[in-house]
Amino acid sequence: MKPLDFGRSDDPRVQAQLDRLSALSVPQGRLGLDTIRTLLDRLGNPHRKLPPVFHVAGTNGKGSTCAFLRAMLEAEGYKVHVTTSPHLVRYNERIRLAGELISDAELAAVLAEVLDAGEDLGPSFFEVTIAAAFLAFSRTPADACVVEVGMGGRFDATNVLEPEALAACGIAALGLDHERFLLAPEEGVPQEPMARIAFEKAGIAKKNVPLLSLAHTPLERGAISAQAGRAETAALFEGTAYRIETSGDRLTYRDDKGILDLPPPALPGAHQIANAGLAIAMLRHQSALAITQAGVAAGLRQARWPARMQRLSPGPLAGGREVWLDGGHNPQAGAMLGAHFAGQRLHLIIGMIDGKDPAALIGPLGPALASITAVPVPGHDWHPASAFGLKASPASDVQAAVAIIPDDGLPVLIAGSLYLAGEVLRLNDELPD
Missing domain, CATH: 3.40.1190.10 (Mur-like, catalytic domain)
Structure with a gap:
């Protein structure tokens, strides 16, 4: 592909x-x-x-x-x-x-x-x-x-x-x-x-x-x-x-x-x-x-910079939920995300290209995670759910992942790849301009 x-x-x-x-x-x-x-x-x-x-x-x-x-x-x-x-x-x-x-x-x-x-x-x-x-x-x-x-x-x-x-x-x-x-x-x-x-x-x-x-x-x-x-x-x-x-x-x-x-x-x-x-x-x-x-x-x-700690607008993918998007995939990005969400609980949807380290994000975010859902990265080889630990479950795509996460008032973070982030923006009708 x-x-x-x-x-x-x-x-x-x-x-x-x-x-x-x-x-x-x-x-x-x-x-x-x-x-x-x-x-x-x-x-x-x-x-x-x-x-x-x-x-x-x-x-x-x-x-x-x-x-x-x-x-x-x-x-x-x-x-x-x-x-x-x-x-x-x-x-x-x-x-x-x-x-x-x-x-x-x-x-x-x-x-x-x-x-x-x-x-x-x-x-x-x-x-x-x-x-x-x-x-x-x-x-x-x-x-x-x-x-x-x-x-x-x-x-x-x-x-x-x-x-x-x-x-x-x-x-x-x-x-x-x-x-x-x-x-x-x-x-x-x-x-x-x-x-x-x-x-x-x-x-x-x-x-x-x-x-x-x-x-x-x-x-x-x-x-x-x-x-x-x-x-x-x-x-x-x-x-x-x-x-x-x-x-x-x-x-x-x-x-x-x-x-x-x-x-x-x-x-x-x-x-x-x-x-x-x-x-x-x-x-x-x-x-x-x-x-x-x-x-x-x-x-x-x-200043605006899409897919870097971006809160998605209400749209076809996000609906009316609090959904955050970040394309970071290395330890420094993981540390930033961990600091930003410190003291909170959240659901993580993660798609990461094969060859990147799953622990880069899962480690810093671990204490905050109510759930982990792993999704494919369109057009690339990606890590399966098993790479993200025993708590992680798979979904066929990011739409399916959003649909299965309970609507319990907790924020949702979609992270792990800028390629995935681009797909998320497209699906939510938020094309960068």
């Missing part, structure tokens, strides 16, 4: 290009940026024709940080291009032009152009996606770009961005993920796993471009600082270069430019305070665009 990551479209022009995308594969062991650079060169180097770029890496929270950046910049009146991954329901979600999702007509045309240009290069799905995004960005006027790293940083396709294009770089929370790729044996790199992860993420550092980071351990900070030094820039860390903390029902942000008194973020979860702080720090340490306290405050209130 074709993974949903390749996308589906009701528009035959788009689907034709998505079918071409789905046929792409990457030669085993291929690393580096040579292919994406050659592809972009054939397209006229659109990555050199962009408005100021905010480049965000990390294991957890980089998407939320991008959402805060976009919301704050738009609150200032700026037009913002955004590329993030993965998409949840429609491939169009990966490319936002001046505030709007790319249209089907534009998407079909730009994908065709990129695929035609790189037909003999064997580019990957993500390399084509990033080339298409940068090409579309270069042709549509805007004031800023927000670019999320796909995986890692050093060898990610987005890392073709050059210092002249960048306003600021950011590194969100770090954790172990994609170990097969990010911890692959290599000479001259840190050997301790978390130092290696930090090293890979900090590969986005560029000369004289501010690099802000949420890293707190000496090991992670050392690896990031070393990468920043090689790039001839400085690493600026939360807790030293800037601070954000709660003060009653307000947030207080501090750096060497002053103090901001701010409202709490609209995105739920205590972890979002750190992500918001990273976005604010990136904006306040760059010089390309003017930023005001009013714009930051409005962005905090307006």
